[in-house]
Amino acid sequence: MDIGRVFSKRSFVLGLLLLLLILLATSPLYSPRYTVVLLSNIFMYVVITVSWAIFSGPTGYISLAPAAFFGAGIYTSAILGKIFPLPAVIGIGGLASFCLALLVGALTLRLRGIYFTIFTFGLVELLRHLLLFWECTVMGRRGRIVIIVDNTTVYYFMLIIFVVLMLTAYLIRRSKLGLALQSIGEEEDAAAHTGVNVTMVKVITFAISAFFMGATGSIMATKWTYIDPYIAFNPLYSFMPVLMAIFGGMGHLCGPVIGAAIFTYLEEFLITRFPYYYMLIFGIILVIAIVYMPEGIVGLIGKLWNRTSARKPSHT
Amino acid sequence: MIVTILNIVIAGLLMGGIYALIAVGFSLQYGVARVLNVSHGEFMMLGAFITWMFYTVFGVNPLVSLAISGPITLIIGFLLHRTLLTHLRISSASLGVFEGKSMLASFGLLFIIQNIAILIWGNAVKGYTYLDSSVNIGGAIFAANRLVTLGFALVIGLVFYLFLARTRLGKAIRAAAQDPAAAGLMGVNINQVLAICFGFGALMAGFGGVLISMCFSIQPTMGFQFTVIAIIVVVLGGLGSIPGSFIGGFVLGLVGSIVSHWQPALSLAAYYMLFIVLLIVKPTGILGK
Numbered sequence: 386m387d388i389g390r391v392f393s394k395r396s397f398v399l400g401l402l403l404l405l406l407i408l409l410a411t412s413p414l415y416s417p418r419y420t421v422v423l424l425s426n427i428f429m430y431v432v433i434t435v436s437w438a439i440f441s442g443p444t445g446y447i448s449l450a451p452a453a454f455f456g457a458g459i460y461t462s463a464i465l466g467k468i469f470p471l472p473a474v475i476g477i478g479g480l481a482s483f484c485l486a487l488l489v490g491a492l493t494l495r496l497r498g499i500y501f502t503i504f505t506f507g508l509v510e511l512l513r514h515l516l517l518f519w520e521c522t523v524m525g526r527r528g529r530i531v532i533i534v535d536n537t538t539v540y541y542f543m544l545i546i547f548v549v550l551m552l553t554a555y556l557i558r559r560s561k562l563g564l565a566l567q568s569i570g571e572e573e574d575a576a577a578h579t580g581v582n583v584t585m586v587k588v589i590t591f592a593i594s595a596f597f598m599g600a601t602g603s604i605m606a607t608k609w610t611y612i613d614p615y616i617a618f619n620p621l622y623s624f625m626p627v628l629m630a631i632f633g634g635m636g637h638l639c640g641p642v643i644g645a646a647i648f649t650y651l652e653e654f655l656i657t658r659f660p661y662y663y664m665l666i667f668g669i670i671l672v673i674a675i676v677y678m679p680e681g682i683v684g685l686i687g688k689l690w691n692r693t694s695a696r697k698p699s700h701t
Numbered sequence: 702m703i704v705t706i707l708n709i710v711i712a713g714l715l716m717g718g719i720y721a722l723i724a725v726g727f728s729l730q731y732g733v734a735r736v737l738n739v740s741h742g743e744f745m746m747l748g749a750f751i752t753w754m755f756y757t758v759f760g761v762n763p764l765v766s767l768a769i770s771g772p773i774t775l776i777i778g779f780l781l782h783r784t785l786l787t788h789l790r791i792s793s794a795s796l797g798v799f800e801g802k803s804m805l806a807s808f809g810l811l812f813i814i815q816n817i818a819i820l821i822w823g824n825a826v827k828g829y830t831y832l833d834s835s836v837n838i839g840g841a842i843f844a845a846n847r848l849v850t851l852g853f854a855l856v857i858g859l860v861f862y863l864f865l866a867r868t869r870l871g872k873a874i875r876a877a878a879q880d881p882a883a884a885g886l887m888g889v890n891i892n893q894v895l896a897i898c899f900g901f902g903a904l905m906a907g908f909g910g911v912l913i914s915m916c917f918s919i920q921p922t923m924g925f926q927f928t929v930i931a932i933i934v935v936v937l938g939g940l941g942s943i944p945g946s947f948i949g950g951f952v953l954g955l956v957g958s959i960v961s962h963w964q965p966a967l968s969l970a971a972y973y974m975l976f977i978v979l980l981i982v983k984p985t986g987i988l989g990k
Contacts, residue, residue, distance in 0.1 A: 445797065445801075447801045447804075492981060493980075493981070496980065496984055498797055498800070499731075499737060499800050499804075499940070500940075500980060500984050502737070502801075502804070503737075503932060503936060503980070504977065504980045506932070507932070507933070507973050507976050507977055507980070508977065510929060510969075510973050511970065511973035511974065511976075511977055514967075514969045514970035514973060515970050517966075518966050518967055518970055521966060522966060620925075624805070624808050627805060628805055628808070628809075631802070631805060661820070662816070662820075664812050664815070664816045665812065665813060665816035665817065665820070667812055668809045668810065668811070668812025668813035668816065669809070669813060670809075671805075671806075671808070671809030671812065672785065672806050672809035672810060672813065675789070675802055675805050675806045675809065676785050676788055676789050676802075676806060679792055679793075679802075
């Protein structure tokens with residue numbers, strides 16, 4: 386009886402997800418062009434946020450490096466976009482970020498707490514300035530032109546990356562790796578003593594999360610047509626995923642997805658309605674969300690759910 | 702040759718004075734109040750714009766503005782901590798959680814302060830001239846306002862150090878830095894002291910802004926670059942060490958001046974290089990334990 390209920394609940398969730406996927410996959414056929422562009426933007430932030438949360442969620446290491454990995458993908462696309470076909474460029478962009486993350490992770494993951502955060506923040510700035518110096522003095526230019534790809538193609542690639550990422554995130558959560566990450570977040574020394582190869586686990590997960598950011602960067606770069614180090618390595622791309630993940634709530638896999646989707650839509654809505662006050666309103670919402678919603682939207686919903694279900698008389 | 706060296710060293714010290722002031726404020730906010738205040742530079746920008754407004758509208762001497770801009774930023778900082786950050790501190794499960802969340806909250810504050818400034822003053826570059834006669838030091842020529850800036854930075858740093866070392870409130874702040882819980886048990890009103898600390902951090906940034914506005918043109922979006930510099934200096938001097946930050950400011954000023962003498966485009970990259978190497982080799986900073 387109980388097993389039957391669990392089974393039907395699971396198949397219900399699975400069916401719902403499948404329906405959602407079909408809706409998303411067919412949406413370019415019937416929805417207006419603006420919706421497709423908006424959805425690709427939402428996917429971009431969702432992918433960055435979820436891949437950020439894969440590493441930082443369970444371990445508690447707040448990484449401000451997403452902009453570095455995202456930017457590495459963007460530059461891969463700008464350099465190789467004319468030579469290779471798009472799927473190859475996306476793969477290479479992801480791999481470039483993966484390698485960068487392996488290097489950075491091996492160097493820095495022995496730093497703990499706020500030092501790690503500060504380091505990753507400095508990394509983005511260093512990459513940006515070195516690249517700018519290289520472009521200006523050696524190459525004699527400031528930015529690069531990126532080959533344009535039509536919106537529907539961008540949308541489908543983002544959808545694919547999104548689905549692969551969600552599967553990866555789900556599998557990591559369910560695997561031994563996920564447990565190891567969880568134990569690192571709770572007590573790192575204890576985790577090391579129980580036989581978890583702490584450094585290895587951290588570096589690998591960090592690199593996996595970077596792969597998706599890089600792949601996203603190399604596909605989204607095609608929408609901007611022109612990029613320079615200031616666009617590619619904008620620290621906003623480091624802070625946004627963190628804020629979106631916290632806004633959504635990190636206790637559940639769908640928290641970062643919901644947070645990123647709502648935030649991106651909100652940004653779009655505010656830009657069109659209040660072009661002059663948009664950043665101000667955005668800042669106020671950020672502060673309120675962080676101070677007054679410690680568990681995020683998912684936590685809030687969970688609390689409300691518990692309150693309503695507690696009122697019902699229990700059967701047992 | 703000697704003139705060149707003199708030029709580089711004095712230019713470095715002049716910039717270093719302002720860096721030191723901003724970094725001391727940042728260090729106070731992180732070291733005691735445990736807030737990695739990403740909006741620190743915005744308080745500096747506020748100080749600079751208030752000074753500019755008082756100078757161009759009412760003709761108030763920028764040095765007198767220290768007594769206007771400083772208290773304004775102090776009060777803003779104090780109130781922000783009392784309302785938002787105290788709530789966050791009490792509701793956070795652990796210090797690590799608070800550090801992360803307060804950093805993100807201050808990132809939101811960055812947007813708020815910067816955009817209020819843009820709404821009030823517009824997005825254009827502003828500036829005024831004050832004490833711009835040149836002074837000759839052994840062959841190296843500098844504007845008088847920059848030398849005044851250095852003098853004031855040193856005096857403010859010294860006064861603040863004496864305040865921390867000699868007064869009752871200073872003692873309470875140092876106690877709160879070492880162990881907030883124990884300081885609370887010893888009768889220190891911990892919420893009040895932490896808020897005052899945060900306010901003093903903002904005050905230092907405000908002072909830095911006043912001095913900056915005397916020498917350079919100002920813009921509402923200029924804050925973040927100084928926040929980044931404050932972070933670098935504070936890591937250089939050791940997170941939470943106030944004398945370390947003060948000295949670190951001058952070290953960074955000198956480094957910047959030396960690098961920009963050879964390759965001006967690389968000076969910012971050199972800052973980050975120094976910062977990253979330092980974090981890898983000696984994360985506790987040059988004066989760290």
